[in-house]
Amino acid sequence: MEKPSLPSGTRDFSPMVMQRRKYILSIMESVFVSHGFGALETPSLENLKTLQGKYGNEGDQLLFKVLNSGDYLSKVGEDVLHSKDVKSLTPHISDRGLRYDLTVPLARFVVMNRNDISFPFKRYQMQPVWRADRPQKGRYREFWQCDIDVVGANSVVSEAELVEMYQAVFERLGLGVKIRINHRGVLDAFMGVLGNREDWNTFMIVIDKADKIGYEGVAKELQERGLEKALGAWDWLWKSKSVDGNEAKLALAASTEFMQGDALTKALNELRTILKLVAHSDNLALDFTLARGLSYYTGAVFEVEGCDVRLPADFRLGSIGGGGRYDNLTGVFGLKDVSGVGVSFGLDRIYDTMEAAGLFAGVGVNPQATLVCAMDEACLLFSSGVARALRARLPVVELYPGTPKLKKQLDYANDKKMGFAVIIGNEEMQANQVALKNLVSGEQSHCSVDGAIQIITAVGGN
Amino acid sequence: MEKPSLPSGTRDFSPMVMQRRKYILSIMESVFVSHGFGALETPSLENLKTLQGKYGNEGDQLLFKVLNSGDYLSKVGEDVLHSKDVKSLTPHISDRGLRYDLTVPLARFVVMNRNDISFPFKRYQMQPVWRADRPQKGRYREFWQCDIDVVGANSVVSEAELVEMYQAVFERLGLGVKIRINHRGVLDAFMGVLGNREDWNTFMIVIDKADKIGYEGVAKELQERGLEKALGAWDWLWKSKSVDGNEAKLALAASTEFMQGDALTKALNELRTILKLVAHSDNLALDFTLARGLSYYTGAVFEVEGCDVRLPADFRLGSIGGGGRYDNLTGVFGLKDVSGVGVSFGLDRIYDTMEAAGLFAGVGVNPQATLVCAMDEACLLFSSGVARALRARLPVVELYPGTPKLKKQLDYANDKKMGFAVIIGNEEMQANQVALKNLVSGEQSHCSVDGAIQIITAVGGN
Numbered sequence A, B: 001m002e003k004p005s006l007p008s009g010t011r012d013f014s015p016m017v018m019q020r021r022k023y024i025l026s027i028m029e030s031v032f033v034s035h036g037f038g039a040l041e042t043p044s045l046e047n048l049k050t051l052q053g054k055y056g057n058e059g060d061q062l063l064f065k066v067l068n069s070g071d072y073l074s075k076v077g078e079d080v081l082h083s084k085d086v087k088s089l090t091p092h093i094s095d096r097g098l099r100y101d102l103t104v105p106l107a108r109f110v111v112m113n114r115n116d117i118s119f120p121f122k123r124y125q126m127q128p129v130w131r132a133d134r135p136q137k138g139r140y141r142e143f144w145q146c147d148i149d150v151v152g153a154n155s156v157v158s159e160a161e162l163v164e165m166y167q168a169v170f171e172r173l174g175l176g177v178k179i180r181i182n183h184r185g186v187l188d189a190f191m192g193v194l195g196n197r198e199d200w201n202t203f204m205i206v207i208d209k210a211d212k213i214g215y216e217g218v219a220k221e222l223q224e225r226g227l228e229k230a231l232g233a234w235d236w237l238w239k240s241k242s243v244d245g246n247e248a249k250l251a252l253a254a255s256t257e258f259m260q261g262d263a264l265t266k267a268l269n270e271l272r273t274i275l276k277l278v279a280h281s282d283n284l285a286l287d288f289t290l291a292r293g294l295s296y297y298t299g300a301v302f303e304v305e306g307c308d309v310r311l312p313a314d315f316r317l318g319s320i321g322g323g324g325r326y327d328n329l330t331g332v333f334g335l336k337d338v339s340g341v342g343v344s345f346g347l348d349r350i351y352d353t354m355e356a357a358g359l360f361a362g363v364g365v366n367p368q369a370t371l372v373c374a375m376d377e378a379c380l381l382f383s384s385g386v387a388r389a390l391r392a393r394l395p396v397v398e399l400y401p402g403t404p405k406l407k408k409q410l411d412y413a414n415d416k417k418m419g420f421a422v423i424i425g426n427e428e429m430q431a432n433q434v435a436l437k438n439l440v441s442g443e444q445s446h447c448s449v450d451g452a453i454q455i456i457t458a459v460g461g462n
Helices: A015-034 A056-062 A078-083 A086-093 A103-112 A157-173 A184-188 A197-207 A210-224 A228-241 A246-255 A262-277 A347-356 A377-391 A406-415 A426-431 A449-458 B015-034 B056-062 B078-083 B086-093 B103-112 B157-173 B184-188 B197-207 B210-224 B228-241 B246-255 B262-277 B347-356 B377-391 B406-415 B426-431 B449-458
Strands: A045-047 A096-098 A121-130 A142-151 A177-183 A284-286 A300-306 A321-326 A340-345 A370-374 A397-399 A420-424 A434-438 A444-447 B045-047 B096-098 B121-130 B142-151 B177-183 B284-286 B300-306 B321-326 B340-345 B370-374 B397-399 B420-424 B434-438 B444-447
Touching: A015 A121, A015 A142, A015 A157, A015 A347, A045 A103, A078 A086, A078 B078, A103 A121, A103 A142, A142 A157, A142 A347, A157 A177, A157 A262, A157 A300, A157 A321, A157 A340, A157 B377, A177 A184, A177 A262, A184 A262, A197 A210, A197 A228, A210 A228, A228 A246, A246 A262, A246 A284, A262 A284, A262 A300, A262 B377, A370 A377, A370 A406, A377 A397, A377 A420, A377 A426, A377 A449, A377 B157, A377 B262, A406 A420, A420 A426, A420 A449, A434 A449, A444 A449, B015 B121, B015 B142, B015 B157, B015 B347, B045 B103, B078 B086, B103 B121, B103 B142, B142 B157, B142 B347, B157 B177, B157 B262, B157 B300, B157 B321, B157 B340, B177 B184, B177 B262, B184 B262, B197 B210, B197 B228, B210 B228, B228 B246, B246 B262, B246 B284, B262 B284, B262 B300, B370 B377, B370 B406, B377 B397, B377 B420, B377 B426, B377 B449, B406 B420, B420 B426, B420 B449, B434 B449, B444 B449
Parallel strands: A177 A284, A370 A397, A370 A420, B177 B284, B370 B397, B370 B420
Antiparallel strands: A045 A096, A121 A142, A142 A340, A177 A300, A300 A321, A321 A340, A420 A434, A434 A444, B045 B096, B121 B142, B142 B340, B177 B300, B300 B321, B321 B340, B420 B434, B434 B444
C-alpha cells in the first residue's frame, strides 16, 4: 500500500494554521478595502510566453512548466528528441507554466483590460505563487504573495498611502515593525562617483550586504572588487545611517557636494513630500543604503522588517514586505507610459514572525463554541432541535454526530478547545431542559435553552 | 511586441466579479464555521502517485502534469525517447501534477495526520482544481470547488447537518433551490431485478438521463440495450417521482415487493431519520431516480439545483452542488474503515445561477464610499488629513492620487460607483471645511469633516 507524501517545498495548512493565516489575511483585506483597493485574481496557469524573459535567466530556470496534454510528442522532430537537450525539447512539449509572482499577471491583466479599467487602478491580490527553488527553512516552492498596487498614476500620494497601509496592517496585527524608505534617485546620484553603470551595479550589490557584513566588510569588498573610488561614498552612506531623524538625513543629502544633480533634487523632494503626507513616522526611517531590486524600481522603494520587543533576540528572518515605484509596468506587453507603485506583504514570513513573538494566543479560540451531546439515540431529534435553537443565537454550535459515551464526546469538545457542552439525556428531554457544562471551569448546571444562551453569551466571544 | 493572452479554459476575476465571488464564499464560510467546520488548504502540487489511479482512466488523462526541474532528460533511456510514446516517457519526466479535486487531498491529509486529528474531523476547503478538459460554456480548466466533509463518523446526524447547511447557505444567498436526496441502498435493491452488476450499471447510466430524454426515452434505450427485464422497475421509479411527499415515497418503497431486502430496509430507515432530523423539508425531496457517481458513494446521496422563480424559463445549468456518504475514503492510502460524508458547492455555477436570477444587485456597491479630491497640490496635505479622519469613521475612503481636473477625479468616483466626493480647494482649506457632493443625488453642501461624516453615515451602508 502506498504511503502518501507531499511534494518537497509544499505544505498542508491545518485548520489551526488556517485560522491564523485567515486572521492575518482578513486584517490585510479590511485595510485594503477601506482604502478603496479592489480584489483581483488571475489564473495559476499562464502561457509560458507571458512568463518567460520577465524574471531574468535565473527566474526562467525556476518556472514550473506544465506538460501539454494528449500526445505531446507527436509533433516533436526526431533531431530534437535525439539531442536529449531539455532547452530545445521543452518549448515543444510545454506551453504553460505556473504563476511566478503577482506583478507580471497584473501587467498582463492591465494590458488586456485597459479599455474597461478606470485608472488609477487600485488592486490587491492574495494568491499562491510557485518557484522551483531549492526548499529550505522559510523558503517554499508554493507560497503566498499579498500585493497592493496603484497603476496609472504618478503622484506620491500613493507612496504615502501604501506606507500608511503598512502601518495600519501591522498596528492591527499588534506586530512592531520598522519600515525603511529610499529612492532610486538617491542611489542614481552615486553614478557621478562610480562613473559607469557596471561599477554602480557592483556597488549596489556590495552595499546591500551591509546588514550582514558591516561597515568594514563592505569597505573591504569594495577594495577587493577594485572600487576604491567608491570608498568615500560608502563612508558617507554609512554615516548617514546614524544621522538622527528623517529631516536631518534629507538635509545631509541635499548638502553633500559629490552627489548633486536634478535627479537627486527630484528624489529628495519626493521623499520629503511622502514623509510629510504620512501622519506618523515613528516606525518609518529614511535609509539611503536600502537598495532592493533596482533594475525594476524607478522611484521610492520600501522594505519592512519585524522588530517587535517580544521577538527572541536571535530572531532573524529578513524583510516581511517591500516594494516601490516602477515606471514601465506594462511596456513589455506593448503598453507604454503606465506608471505604478506597489508593495507586497510576505504572508508566510509575517506568520512566522507573529508566531515567534507569541501574537497568536487566542486567535481561533472561541469561548462560546458549544457542543451538544445526546446521551442516546432517543434524544437525538430533541438534541438536534436544541442545537438549531442555540446556533440561531451563538457563533459556533455543533451536534456530535452519533451517541458514543459522553466522555468521548467531551474529549472531542476539549480537543477543539470549545467553551461549553450542552448535555441531553432522557431526564433533560422530559423536563425540556439541558445540562450545561462550562468546559473551562468545569461548572455544571441545569437550565432551559434560553438560560444556556444567556450563560454562554455572558463569557464574551471573539 | 507580444500580445498577451490567457491559457484556454482559464479566467481573470476582475474586482467586480471578485466582490460577488467573495460575497458567495463569505456566506458559505460563515455557515461552515457556525457548524464547527475548520478550514483546510492543501498544496496545488501533489505527487502524481497520490493522484493517479484515483479518478479512473479518463481522470488520469485529464491530470495536468508538471515537468521535473533541471535536466529532466538526463536519466531517460534512449529506448524510451526513441519510442516517442508519451505513456512511457511521462513517468520519467514528471513526478508532480495539479490537484484534480479536493477529496483525494483530504484523504491524503487524513492519513498523514491521523494521529493529530480529533475525529470526527469536520473540514471545509475552498480552492481551485485543474482538469485538462475541453473548455466549453460553464466548463473551465481551472475552477473552484468548495467542499465540506465529516470524516470518521457514521451517524446520519451528519447527513442531516449537511442538508441544513445547504439550506442555510442558499437561504442567505436568497437563491431558491431544490435539494434531491436518495440512497445507494435503494438503488442496490434493483440488483434483484437486474441480476448482475453489469446490467445494473447500465440501468443506472440510462435512468440518469431521465431529466433529458423523459420516460419514453429511457424506456426505449433500455429496450435497445436489451434490458427489457428492467422496464417494470423503470416504470416504478418513474411513477415514484410523482408521488406526493417524502413520507409517501418511503412507504411506497417499503411496500414494493420486487425490491425488498435488509439493505433496502436499512437505507429507508436512514432516509427516514435524515428527513426527521432536518427541520424544514420544503425544498428537500426524495428522488429514487437520483444516481450520481455510484461507484464512490455507499449511503445517502444529494444533489442541488437552482429553481428560483426569477431564473429565465430556459435557464439550464445542471447541479450546483452534490455529494453523499462514502465508506472507504482513505483505504487507497492504507487506512481502513474511515467513513465519511461530504457535499460540494459549485462556486462557478452558483455564481452563474445568481447572475441569471439577478441576485447580485447591490453586492459590492457601498453608498458610503467616499473620494477625497484635492483641487491643487497646495491642498494635498490638508486633504490627506481629511481622508484619514474620514477613514477612521467610514468604511471606504480614497484620496485621489494627484490633482488633475476635478472632472477627471469625479469620473473616477462615478466609475467606481462611490457615493460621495469630498472636494477641497483653497477656500475650504482656509475655512477648515469641505465641499461634500452626493454623487447619486447631485446635492452639494459645505460642512465640517464631522458634518460630512454625519451626512455620509446617514445614507446607510452595506
